[in-house]
Amino acid sequence: MVREKFTVRLTSEERDQLEHMIRAGKSSARVTTRARILLKTDEGWSAPRVAQALDVCEGTVFRLKRRFAEDGLEGALKDRVQARRYRKLDERAEAHLIALACSPAPEGHDHWELRLLADRMVELGVVESLSYEAVRLHLKKLP
Numbered sequence: 001m002v003r004e005k006f007t008v009r010l011t012s013e014e015r016d017q018l019e020h021m022i023r024a025g026k027s028s029a030r031v032t033t034r035a036r037i038l039l040k041t042d043e044g045w046s047a048p049r050v051a052q053a054l055d056v057c058e059g060t061v062f063r064l065k066r067r068f069a070e071d072g073l074e075g076a077l078k079d080r081v082q083a084r085r086y087r088k089l090d091e092r093a094e095a096h097l098i099a100l101a102c103s104p105a106p107e108g109h110d111h112w113e114l115r116l117l118a119d120r121m122v123e124l125g126v127v128e129s130l131s132y133e134a135v136r137l138h139l140k141k142l143p
Helices: 014-025 029-042 045-055 058-077 092-100 114-123 132-140
Strands: none
Touching: 014 029, 014 058, 014 114, 029 058, 045 058, 092 114, 092 132, 114 132
């Protein structure tokens, strides 16, 4: 049997909050599953048993218990912000992309295509490389 490093001890208020969250059914499936994991581990269930009962990986249970120990209840339920996400286009480059997309299409084309926009951004030296998917995601934000 594996000795589990982190234990979950919920206060009665935290337990009531999690039970209400599950019963209300207004939280996302991810948050509801996390609440169920915390409740089961507080009841003394082992990580393998919780994983099997809730159809999640044991690693998920261990990671959630660690997050609860480090960040508390709110930190365990909410997703962490992914701060290391790399953005290809900064605000200036995004403005340049929008201006380019709003300009007339190049000769031989009746409209801008995503690949054309990506290639033109590279040709103009705004970015070193850019995929058409990155262009799509940036233009998708527009109303």
